[in-house]
Amino acid sequence: MxxxxxxxxxxxxxxxxxxxxxxxxxxxxxxxxxxxxxxxxxxxxxxxxxxxxxxxxxxxxxxxxxxxxxxxxxxxxxxxxxxxxxxxxxxxxxxxxxxxxxxxxxxxxxxxxxxxxxxxxxxxxxxxxxxxxxxxxxxxxxxxxxxxxxxxxxxxxxxxxxxxxxxxxxxxxxxxFLFDNRYGTGQSTWDAINRTTNLLVAGKDVVVAGYGWCGKGVAMYAAGLGANVIVTEVNPVRALEARMDGYRVMTMDEAAELGDIFVTTTGNVSVLTRDHFKLMKDGVILANSGHFNVEMNLEELESMAHSIRKVKSNIKEYNLKTHRINVIADQQTVNLAAGDGxxxxxxxxxxxxxxxxxxxxxxxxxxxxxxxxxxxxxxxxxxxxxxxLGIEIDELTTEQEKYMREWEHGT
Missing domain, CATH: 3.40.50.1480 (Adenosylhomocysteinase-like)
Known part of the structure; x- marks a missing residue:
C-alpha cells in the first residue's frame, strides 16, 4: 500500500x-x-x-x-x-x-x-x-x-x-527550444547547483561546454549570478556568437585550468577527460545538464582518484592526491537529479x-x-x-499584408 x-x-x-x-x-x-x-x-x-x-x-x-x-x-x-x-x-x-x-x-x-x-x-x-x-x-x-x-x-x-x-x-x-532549452535549462541548472552546493557563484570562473540553446541559457544565468563565463565549442558560428555575447571562448584544454565550476551541455561523449581532470583546480565542481551521463569520462576520473567519498547530499568527491574534484549527481541531468527541473x-x-x-x-x-x-x-x-499573460500584439494592416506579398517596390 x-x-x-x-x-x-x-x-x-x-x-x-x-x-x-x-x-x-x-x-x-x-x-x-x-x-x-x-x-x-x-x-x-x-x-x-x-x-x-x-x-x-x-x-x-x-x-x-x-x-x-x-x-x-x-x-x-x-x-x-x-x-x-x-x-x-x-x-x-x-x-x-x-x-x-x-x-x-x-x-x-x-x-x-x-x-x-x-x-x-x-x-x-x-x-x-x-x-x-x-x-x-x-x-x-x-x-x-x-x-x-x-x-x-x-x-x-x-x-x-x-x-x-x-x-x-x-x-x-x-x-x-527558444524557451524550455534556454530559460528553463538556464534557471533550473543553476537552481540545482546552488541548492546542492550552497556556494557563491559571483566572481567565480564558470566554464560552459557547448553553446546551443541549453548552453546559451546556462551561460546567461551564470552571468546574471555574477560569474565570469567561459564557453567552449566545436562549432565556429556558435563560438563566434558566444564571443559576441560577451563571453570568453577557448578550448577545453585552456579552460580546464581556469574553471571553478564546469557545466556540460553538449549532448556528446567525453567532453571532460583525464587530460582535463589533471589540470583542474582543487575543489572544482562538475555538473552535467545534457540528457545522458556521458559528457564527463567518470571512468577515467575514478581510475585517477586516490579516494572517492560522498561529501554532501548529491556530491561525490574524487581525491586525486594533488587536488579534489566534486561531481554533482553522478553527472546525471543536474536540474532534475538535483533539483525540480x-x-x-x-x-x-x-x-x-x-x-x-x-x-x-x-x-x-x-x-x-x-x-x-x-x-x-x-x-x-x-x-x-x-x-x-494578458499581452496583446499588433496585427498587419491590409496595406502591410499587400506590401509584404509584392516584389515590385524598390528604393
Missing amino acids: VDDTLLESGNQKIEWARNHMPVLSIIRDGFASEKPLKGCRIAMALHVEAKTAVLVETLASGGAEIAITGCNPLSTQDDVAAALDTRDNVSCYAKNDVSKDEYYEAIDRVLDIEPNIIVDDGADIIHKIHTERQNLLPNVIGGCEETTTGVHRLMSMSENNALKIPTIAVNDALTK HPAEVMDMSFSNQALCVRHLVDNDLDIDVHAVPPEIDTYIAELKLKV
Missing part, C-alpha cells in the same frame, strides 16, 4: 504545477470534451515529476490509456510517481535511483501496453521497440521526441534507414506541443520520417501563451 503522506506530497506538487500551466489547461479542457485520443494507447518515457504529470493528465483526459516510466535513473520524484499511478487509465512504473537493468525493465513494462503512440525523452523507448520489441511496430502510429539528444538519435536512425515509424521532433518547435511556466509550452503533436499523429497519416512540428501548432501555442 502506498504511503498516504507520499500521495499527498505528490498531489500537492501536481496541483501546484497544474495551476501554473494555463495553456496546457486550455488544451486539456478541449481534450476532455472532444476525446480525440479515445482508444489510443500511449507509452511514455519522460522525467516523472509534477509538470510531466500534468501532461499525462491531459492525454488521459483525451481518452488515452497511458503507461509511463522515467527517462533518467535519478530524475523521478517518487511522490509524484505514486500520485500519478492512482489516476484513471494511467500506469506509472517510474522509480528514483534505479539500476540500468531496472531502468530498461520499466521501459519493457511500458511497452507491454502495445502502444499506438510513443512519447519519448532521449529516444530510449523508440530505440527499444526498434531493436528488441519489433513485433510491436505495426501497432505504432508514431512518436514524439522531447529533447535535443533524442532528436539527434532519431535523425541518425532515419539517415541509416533504421527508423520504422513517423516521429515528430517536438524539441525543435520554436515554442519549445524546469519551471512550470516554460514547460506549459513544451508539453502543450507534446499534447497537440500526439493529436496530430492520431489525426494524420504521416510518412516514416522525422517531422517538424507543424507551424500552426507553434503559432497557436504562442497565441495562447500571450493571451493568458
Whole structure:
C-alpha cells in the first residue's frame, strides 16, 4: 500500500504545477470534451515529476490509456510517481535511483501496453521497440521526441534507414527550444547547483561546454549570478556568437585550468577527460545538464582518484592526491537529479506541443520520417501563451499584408 503522506506530497506538487500551466489547461479542457485520443494507447518515457504529470493528465483526459516510466535513473520524484499511478487509465512504473537493468525493465513494462503512440525523452523507448520489441511496430502510429539528444538519435536512425515509424521532433518547435532549452535549462541548472552546493557563484570562473540553446541559457544565468563565463565549442558560428555575447571562448584544454565550476551541455561523449581532470583546480565542481551521463569520462576520473567519498547530499568527491574534484549527481541531468527541473511556466509550452503533436499523429497519416512540428501548432501555442499573460500584439494592416506579398517596390 502506498504511503498516504507520499500521495499527498505528490498531489500537492501536481496541483501546484497544474495551476501554473494555463495553456496546457486550455488544451486539456478541449481534450476532455472532444476525446480525440479515445482508444489510443500511449507509452511514455519522460522525467516523472509534477509538470510531466500534468501532461499525462491531459492525454488521459483525451481518452488515452497511458503507461509511463522515467527517462533518467535519478530524475523521478517518487511522490509524484505514486500520485500519478492512482489516476484513471494511467500506469506509472517510474522509480528514483534505479539500476540500468531496472531502468530498461520499466521501459519493457511500458511497452507491454502495445502502444499506438510513443512519447519519448532521449529516444530510449523508440530505440527499444526498434531493436528488441519489433513485433510491436505495426501497432505504432508514431512518436514524439522531447529533447535535443533524442532528436539527434532519431535523425541518425532515419539517415541509416533504421527508423520504422513517423516521429515528430517536438524539441525543435520554436515554442519549445527558444524557451524550455534556454530559460528553463538556464534557471533550473543553476537552481540545482546552488541548492546542492550552497556556494557563491559571483566572481567565480564558470566554464560552459557547448553553446546551443541549453548552453546559451546556462551561460546567461551564470552571468546574471555574477560569474565570469567561459564557453567552449566545436562549432565556429556558435563560438563566434558566444564571443559576441560577451563571453570568453577557448578550448577545453585552456579552460580546464581556469574553471571553478564546469557545466556540460553538449549532448556528446567525453567532453571532460583525464587530460582535463589533471589540470583542474582543487575543489572544482562538475555538473552535467545534457540528457545522458556521458559528457564527463567518470571512468577515467575514478581510475585517477586516490579516494572517492560522498561529501554532501548529491556530491561525490574524487581525491586525486594533488587536488579534489566534486561531481554533482553522478553527472546525471543536474536540474532534475538535483533539483525540480524546469519551471512550470516554460514547460506549459513544451508539453502543450507534446499534447497537440500526439493529436496530430492520431489525426494524420504521416510518412516514416522525422517531422517538424507543424507551424500552426507553434503559432497557436504562442497565441495562447500571450493571451493568458494578458499581452496583446499588433496585427498587419491590409496595406502591410499587400506590401509584404509584392516584389515590385524598390528604393
